[in-house]
Amino acid sequence: MKFQLDQAEGVNAITRVAPGQVWVQDHLHEQSVLVPWRGTVQAWAPRRFEELEPAHFEAILALQPELVILSSGAKLRFTHPSLYRSLIEARVGIETMDLNAASRTYTVLAGEGRKVVAALLLA
Template identity: 60%
Template sequence: MKFQLDEPQGGNIISRHDGQSVRVNADEHRSSVLVPWRGEVQSWALTRFEDLTEAHFEQILSLKPELVIFGSGSRIRFANPKLYRSLIEARIGIETMDLAAACRTYNVLSSEHRAVLAALLIEA
């Protein structure tokens, strides 16, 4: 059996996560972030699930992913669909998971070269 290290080719990978931070590539982030499959990780001005607005999902839309993995914090919580209507209308899929599951799922999809974006809520 041959083992081969599977590394993203120019893409982002989440190497560590806990309730207070995520490490994307070599950078640690202690606040909410948007992690696209390629390109720069962006700050996501969100500290509490209850503060989600349509504008948060509009920021995601501007990055043009095919699929969004929403990490809703330490536990799974579903946003009101009216908040992400812009994604639905643009035919962009969205899945909601807790932070740990979102990080794992993002890494799998990114390794398959999918145009995925992780929207990760890190609560203060």
């Protein structure tokens, strides 16, 4: 699926998604990534939904988001709140979606200037 969206200068945009792949601007990623609204896209340790641990969510806090869009992979699955307790305690919102919905939602919110991070599991 390819996205077309006017984007603000300096804001990361997810421009394309395919099974096991995501493009941020023109850069292809084939492993889990954290995509902040601005700055460097970072590799994210968990490769699959079943590997998620509290430390993975604590790492997101360093990016200082107001909202996290979590991709649970190709299908929608929800994590137990105990895994993202650090986000709750920091009053950071979190929404879980499948990869396609998470990519679209992130790109719209980032384009609106929101401090959003996409935590994308591709598998």
